[in-house]
Amino acid sequence: AQSVTQPDIHITVSEGASLELRCNYSYGATPYLFWYVQSPGQGLQLLLKYFSGDTLVQGIKGFEAEFKRSQSSFNLRKPSVHWSDAAEYFCAVTGSGTYKYIFGTGTRLKVLA
Amino acid sequence: EPEVTQTPSHQVTQMGQEVILRCVPISNHLYFYWYRQILGQKVEFLVSFYNNEISEKSEIFDDQFSVERPDGSNFTLKIRSTKLEDSAMYFCASSAQRGANEKLFFGSGTQLSVL
Incomplete structure (x- = not known):
């Protein structure tokens, strides 16, 4: 079955600390992977995506993610978190030949001052 | 940055x-x-x-749902006879391209409450 798992529902980090949000996927074809962020009252904003090539992708706001095919993972990282990063983060997967994105349940990030 | 706009918000x-x-x-x-x-x-x-037609739909999208692009700018979702379980946040999204340059832009959502 095709699915995305984000094992951490909530994560709390201190401002300036590093961050890693986990994402594991199950997908029968070549996956295209995404991370989206949602701030309260806002739509989902694309942080970064992986289609092919370099498995370490850089995104906006200082985020990066690494695609590891052997682990079926696409974890999101940031070396130093800012208070404005507090939001909900969604991992998603799709593939060629489909318009459908499959989303994880999200990870809510809280940042302590 | 350009935005996808959804109305109403609730x-x-x-x-x-x-x-x-x-x-x-x-x-x-x-x-x-x-x-x-x-x-x-x-x-x-x-x-x-x-291209003015449904390209893909999920099993959720049954006969109670329909979509329309009536005038070249709006894109609507109609639920004919709402059920309690239709209560949800509904997001519209659009993209200019498919494939490697694909980027979905999402609206801020409509919170639908069915009583």
């Missing part, structure tokens, strides 16, 4: 009533989508729309 309706959720995608975009998120659950794909 909609309350009685069970069995028809609702229309409205979206204005980004003007040069060609691909349009509806997703929904029931409280505490995943964001779920409902339907995609391209």
Whole structure:
């Protein structure tokens, strides 16, 4: 079955600390992977995506993610978190030949001052 | 940055009533989508729309649902006879391209409450 798992529902980090949000996927074809962020009252904003090539992708706001095919993972990282990063983060997967994105349940990030 | 606009932001309706959720995608975009998120659950794909027809739909998108692009700018989702379980946040999205340069832009959502 095709699915995305984000094992951490909530994560709390201190401002300036590093961050890693986990994402594991199950997908029968070549996956295209995404991370989206949602701030309260806002739509989902694309942080970064992986289609092919370099498995370490850089995104906006200082985020990066690494695609590891052997682990079926696409974890999101940031070396130093800012208070404005507090939001909900969604991992998603799709593939060629489909318009459908499959989303994880999200990870809510809280940042302590 | 260009935005996808959704109206209304909140909609309350009685069970069995028809609702229309409205979206204005980004003007040069060609691909349009509806997703929904029931409280505490995943964001779920409902339907995609391209070239004035449905290109893909999920099992959720049954005969009670329909989509329309009536005037070249709006993109609507109609639920004919709402059920309690239709209560959710509905997101519209659009993109200019498919494939490697694909980027979905999402609206801020319409919170639908069915009483």
